[in-house]
Amino acid sequence: DAGITQSPRHKVTETGTPVTLRCHQTENHRYMYWYRQDPGHGLRLIHYSYGVKDTDKGEVSDGYSVSRSKTEDFLLTLESATSSQTSVYFCAISESGQAYNEQFFGPGTRLTVL
């Protein structure tokens, strides 16, 4: 398995509170991604990073922010959690270059916003 961990693995929080999810990799890969997975929608990209302090928005970025201060860590913050952000969140990593564009996924974080 690719060396990707996510924390916490499960979290229950209340509407309006800030939440931070952490993704940690030991592969030294350049690219890191945050996805959410919901029934009927598949995996949707929230934000991604192409290097330290280099990030960009994905398809469903509203209400989320990210930070990457070190190669190995990528943080996803829900600034003020809403019930619509109840989901399973996956982090993924990939190396750049044509031979390495597969993405490898972490185990996921199940977030419930009450």
Place this chain on the structure above:
Amino acid sequence: EDQVTQSPEALRLQEGESSSLNCSYTVSGLRGLFWYRQDPGKGPEFLFTLYSAGEEKEKERLKATLTKKESFLHITAPKPEDSATYLCAVQPISNFGNEKLTFGTGTRLTIIP
């Protein structure tokens, strides 16, 4: 807009009964098509990358093929441990350099002993 459609949504097979899963896609230009396996409560596990029409890749009982409009994941003589959701994703050429993928919603495969 890039689109990926997988069919069927769910498939139940008897052990040993071969079948195929379909992934239809529309992209401006295809850089790569990816197949993943996802078990309940886990992250997707990478299976294959296909780059050009006519390409085929195999792994144990699975074989993935690619045409200009769709990909098939053929499962030969499946076993109960092949039960999982299989996801398809595409990377358009326009996204070269940032590796963004568009995923389908998956096919949930159940193999009955």
